[in-house]
Amino acid sequence: MILVTGATGLIGRPLIERLVEAGAKVRAVTRAPSAAVLPAGVEVVPGDPRQPETIALDGVTSVLLNPRAVGTAAPELLRLAAQHGARRAVALSALNVDLPLERQPSRLRGDFNKEVEQAAVESGLEWVSLRSGYYADNTLRSWGAQIRAGDVVRGAHPEARWAPLHELDLAAVAAQALLTDTLLSRKPVLTGPEALTPPQLIARIAEATGRPLRFEEVSPDEARRQLESTGVPGQVAAAFIALEADSYGQPDLVSPEVERALGRPALPFSHWAGLHRSDFTG
Ligand SMILES: NC(=O)c1ccc[n+]([C@@H]2O[C@H](COP(=O)([O-])OP(=O)(O)OC[C@H]3O[C@@H](n4cnc5c(N)ncnc54)[C@H](OP(=O)(O)O)[C@@H]3O)[C@@H](O)[C@H]2O)c1
Structure with missing residues (x-):
């Protein structure tokens, strides 16, 4: 079972479509399940990823971490998921995470991409961190x-x-990171x-x-x-x-990693x- 945080967002929706097409079991976590409107077969559960204890983690084998959804709670979410038997964490990070913090504007709106990547790497689980550039x-x-x-x-x-990185490409690479071993322990930079x-x-x-x-x-x-x-x-x-x-x-704004992965x-x-x-x- 793949737990998807940020399930109702820009990346979560096309990612879930890819996972469902591939026959994977998906649990989508959202703060508003009645408004989620996700594909048939997806288990939609209420919860706030910023409060991991609110999320049903039984049977979860992999976790997709969307920094906007998890805030600073990624280490705790992964700790609890590992206790329930999870084996893999995939982080939606950003290509600017090694720049000075003032060059990471999304931090100002609570997207701690750097820390979420770090949580995945240090979780003890298999991990992948997708370092995306500018979204289209x-x-x-x-x-x-x-x-x-x-x-x-x-x-x-x-x-x-x-x-500009197309959300369908990011979703496809994220699906690959969750479903195959080809990207394990890597931080591919993804661009258009x-x-x-x-x-x-x-x-x-x-x-x-x-x-x-x-x-x-x-x-x-x-x-x-x-x-x-x-x-x-x-x-x-x-x-x-x-x-x-x-x-x-x-x-060097264009990375070959999307083509390499897909x-x-x-x-x-x-x-x-x-x-x-x-x-x-x-
Ligand atoms: N824009 C770029 O160029 C760029 C580049 C690289 C990386 N990124 C990163 O990509 C991530 C954004 O991904 P996205 O576009 O898929 O996100 P999004 O669509 O804005 O949000 C994803 C979901 O997160 C949940 N959420 C939003 N705010 C929340 C909050 N305060 N507390 C708890 N849950 C919340 C919402 O789900 P519910 O309402 O259903 O709970 C929402 O549907 C950010 O970390 C951003 O920094 C962006």
Whole structure:
């Protein structure tokens, strides 16, 4: 039985679909089971991964740790799971976990990716830590509101570069880490197949939506205000904009690990934009 934390989220849903397709038994933990709407056959259990004692762990053999769901409780969750016979932990971590803490903006919203990876490594269980880069979904979080409101997307760094990772690829690699031994004791860096600037990303969203979208450069302060107006906390927005500047000129943004794991190229951003067309048109 595979216990999936973060089951109702961006990565959890496609991961569970993959696991169910592969015939695995899945227990999905959520704070709101009645709203979960997961595939038939999945055991949906109530619980808060930040309070591991609230989770049914009988029969669990592997645990998928989503840092957003587990907070700082990963060591305790894995300790209890091991007591119940669990053998494997797979962490959804991030490629920036070795950078200084101020270069890890997600920490400011309670995603302790570094500590969750460490908990998996030090658990005594078999482990895998998936060090993901920039999720393609970030483009929706950053620009969705602007695109739904008009054709101009404002940002501070037209030459920033990201290699957006498709959630379907991350879910497929996570399924492999849970179901096979090929990634054991590894921390593969996962990215999309191409590094793209904001104007290039917006051009692909324009193509997918059929809209004449264009990028407009604004000051970092204006870009931060723009992000804050969509609900991103100020500190997170500022740290994210600093990371954009850091990405200038970096040569090695694209990792081959998704293709290595899946035996096919990572999905391009244009595929992701097509899948999420309606999220941008509202
Ligand atoms: N964005 C990026 O570029 C990027 C890159 C690398 C790594 N990451 C990391 O990926 C993780 C996010 O994964 P995701 O997008 O799948 O997450 P998500 O969709 O935002 O959330 C996953 C689930 O976690 C549960 N959850 C959310 N907040 C919670 C809280 N305060 N307490 C307990 N449970 C909570 C919710 O489930 P219920 O409501 O059903 O309980 C939610 O559906 C983070 O650790 C992030 O740092 C992100």
